[in-house]
Amino acid sequence: xxxxxxxxxxxxxxxxxxxxxxxxxxxxxxxxxxxxxxxxxxxxxxxxxxxxxxxxxxxxxxxxxxxxxxxxxxxxxxxxxxxxxxxxxxxxxxxxxxxxxxxxxxxxxxxxxxxxxxxxxxxxxxxxxxxxxxxxxxxxxxxxxxxxxxxxxxxxxxxxxxxxxxxxxxxxxxxxxxxxxxxxxxxxxxxxxxxxxxxxxxxxxxxxxxxxxxxxxxxxxxxxxxxxxxxxxxxxxxxxxxxxxxxxxxxxxxxxxxxxxxxxxxxxxxxxxxxxxxxxxxxxxxxxxxxxxxxxxxxxxxxxxxxxxxxxxxxxxxxxxxxxxxxxxxxxxxxxxxxxxxxxxxxxxxxxxxxxxxxxxxxxxxxxxxxxxxxxxxxxxxxxxxxxxxxxxxxxxxxxxxxxxxxxxxxxxxx
Amino acid sequence: xxxxxxxxxxxxxxxxxxxxxxxxxxxxxxxxxxxxxxxxxxxxxxxxxxxxxxxxxxxxxxxxxxxxxxxxxxxxxxxxxxxxxxxxxxxxxxxxxxxxxxxxxxxxxxxxxxxxxxxxxxxxxxxxxxxxxxxxxxxxxxxxxxxxxxxxxxxxxxxx
Numbered sequence: 163x164x165x166x167x168x169x170x171x172x173x174x175x176x177x178x179x180x181x182x183x184x185x186x187x188x189x190x191x192x193x194x195x196x197x198x199x200x201x202x203x204x205x206x207x208x209x210x211x212x213x214x215x216x217x218x219x220x221x222x223x224x225x226x227x228x229x230x231x232x233x234x235x236x237x238x239x240x241x242x243x244x245x246x247x248x249x250x251x252x253x254x255x256x257x258x259x260x261x262x263x264x265x266x267x268x269x270x271x272x273x274x275x276x277x278x279x280x281x282x283x284x285x286x287x288x289x290x291x292x293x294x295x296x297x298x299x300x301x302x303x304x305x306x307x308x309x310x311x312x313x314x315x316x317x318x319x320x321x322x323x324x325x326x327x328x329x330x331x332x333x334x335x336x337x338x339x340x341x342x343x344x345x346x347x348x349x350x351x352x353x354x355x356x357x358x359x360x361x362x363x364x365x366x367x368x369x370x371x372x373x374x375x376x377x378x379x380x381x382x383x384x385x386x387x388x389x390x391x392x393x394x395x396x397x398x399x400x401x402x403x404x405x406x407x408x409x410x411x412x413x414x415x416x417x418x419x420x421x422x423x424x425x426x427x428x429x430x431x432x433x434x435x436x437x438x439x440x441x442x443x444x445x446x447x448x449x450x451x452x453x454x455x456x457x458x459x460x461x462x463x464x465x466x467x468x469x470x471x472x473x474x475x476x477x478x479x480x481x482x483x484x485x486x487x488x489x490x491x492x493x494x495x496x497x498x499x500x501x502x503x504x505x506x507x508x509x510x511x512x513x514x515x516x517x518x519x520x521x522x523x524x525x526x527x528x529x530x531x532x533x534x535x536x537x538x539x540x541x542x543x544x545x546x547x548x549x550x551x552x553x554x555x556x557x558x559x560x561x562x563x564x565x566x567x568x569x570x571x572x573x574x575x576x577x
Numbered sequence: 578x579x580x581x582x583x584x585x586x587x588x589x590x591x592x593x594x595x596x597x598x599x600x601x602x603x604x605x606x607x608x609x610x611x612x613x614x615x616x617x618x619x620x621x622x623x624x625x626x627x628x629x630x631x632x633x634x635x636x637x638x639x640x641x642x643x644x645x646x647x648x649x650x651x652x653x654x655x656x657x658x659x660x661x662x663x664x665x666x667x668x669x670x671x672x673x674x675x676x677x678x679x680x681x682x683x684x685x686x687x688x689x690x691x692x693x694x695x696x697x698x699x700x701x702x703x704x705x706x707x708x709x710x711x712x713x714x715x716x717x718x719x720x721x722x723x724x725x726x727x728x729x730x731x732x733x734x735x736x737x
Contacts, residue, residue, distance in 0.1 A: 182582070506645075507643065507644030507645060508618075509618050509620075509644040509646070509708060510587075510644050510646070512704075513586065513704065513705060514580055514583055517579065517580050517582055517583055524618065525617060525619065526618070526619045530619070539618075539619040539620070539621075539642050540618050540619045564579070564580055565580070568580045568583060569587070569592075
């Protein structure tokens with residue numbers, strides 16, 4: 163696998179540097195991915211040649227910028243197999259998309275006594291919008307918990323989702339546990355009870371082929387920056403019928419039909435949800451990231467990451483004192499690996515790994531209810547992407563060993 | 578570079594304090610109490626301070642969870658301020674937070690911090706400065722009777 167990979171790595175200038183005198187091993191991809199030259203060039207090209215505001219100019223640059231922006235929308239549409247480009251809304255990111263659904267669909271459709279079902283492994287961005295919506299409306303927020311192996315308890319899900327349920331919102335892939343959730347099955351369950359299903363695709367879309375029609379999700383949100391696009395751009399997919407019935411999210415330019423002194427009408431979708439000047443260059447950059455991923459193929463990306471996990475996970479679990487969270491079976495584990503070293507705080511671990519040039523995350527990963535449920539305050543987390551290699555996995559393993567030894571003996575004996 | 582540089586952060590004295598923290602217990606009848614969190618990493622400190630009638634720190638204790646740096650810093654802080662007046666303790670808190678930000682202070686001020694002065698090295702690990710300051714922030718806020726809360730958040734935890 164590493165022959166293809168070495169080529170891929172060359173597309174990422176940021177990876178070609180030393181950190182603390184060691185070759186950088188970037189394993190914080192679940193937080194944000196790095197950008198290939200192709201994306202950086204697309205941004206530069208847009209600003210150097212086509213930049214103008216979209217949809218409202220008659221001059222040539224405005225036409226070009228509009229064409230670039232709408233081309234990016236169609237690229238994303240194809241990438242997630244959405245039926246129509248109008249169902250693909252540009253947002254600031256995944257958080258923005260989820261808030262949009264809670265503030266518009268949720269606001270219009272949730273009343274006192276209704277129930278919203280999410281899972282205990284949700285990132286705060288797919289938790290707080292529903293929690294606050296439920297609080298505003300006097301609705302009840304219910305949680306699907308986990309099996310011992312860190313997977314969703316589907317028996318509990320079947321109990322929780324009832325005719326009272328109006329919204330089910332679950333992550334497609336966990337940003338902590340490394341689990342992929344059966345959202346197609348959950349969406350079906352939601353539909354059987356007349357509820358809509360909202361998918362958080364932040365940790366899925368960058369790493370696997372996603373087909374929103376096959377999943378039959380009603381809404382699906384994700385971020386550009388985790389799939390090598392720019393920051394500040396994301397996507398909300400929604401079914402046309404739902405989007406058309408929803409009130410706008412924000413008011414202002416671009417989202418209007420006619421504005422009178424005392425009333426207004428709204429633009430058609432997707433523009434109804436794109437108030438104000440959008441992140442046009444961000445959309446163009448996201449389009450370039452989609453091209454890049456499509457060029458490699460999502461099945462190849464997934465296969466590569468799976469091979470890394472197959473290689474790494476058993477070796478990590480074999481290190482005495484290392485606790486890996488989530489599924490222990492590599493085949494069920496994505497490239498997101500949360501772990502702890504016995505008797506060591508993950509912040510100390512992350513600092514030590516950084517001294518070895520290995521960038522990992524430490525903290526609660528914006529999933530405090532999950533941490534509380536697992537009885538943890540924090541974990542370290544290594545997360546892989548298509549440009550990571552087996553050599554990177556080896557560097558992590560060595561750095562973990564050295565960290566362990568340092569804190570067990572190292573400084574004690576030398577001082 | 579490897580882990581050699583870590584020796585400057587995890588000095589023996591720091592590891593000793595985190596392994597065997599001093600004054601790590603609650604004081605149920607303390608005159609000043611605070612709970613402070615570092616939302617970045619979930620570290621939490623509950624600090625209890627008992628002032629006597631002359632505003633002198635008669636007793637101090639802490640509980641909570643945190644990394645090596647935050648635990649040892651709390652332990653060293655309690656050693657340093659025990660028996661000090663409220664004003665002295667507040668001055669020491671200021672000295673400490675200046676020190677870890679790299680600002681100069683007279684040697685006498687630093688000496689007053691006792692073991693805690695060793696944490697000046699933390700300034701070369703910017704991501705860890707807040708771990709070291711959490712307990713000193715708690716001290717300052719408790720003495721000023723400010724409410725429980727979070728240390729000022731930064732951007733390091735926004736990326737999920």
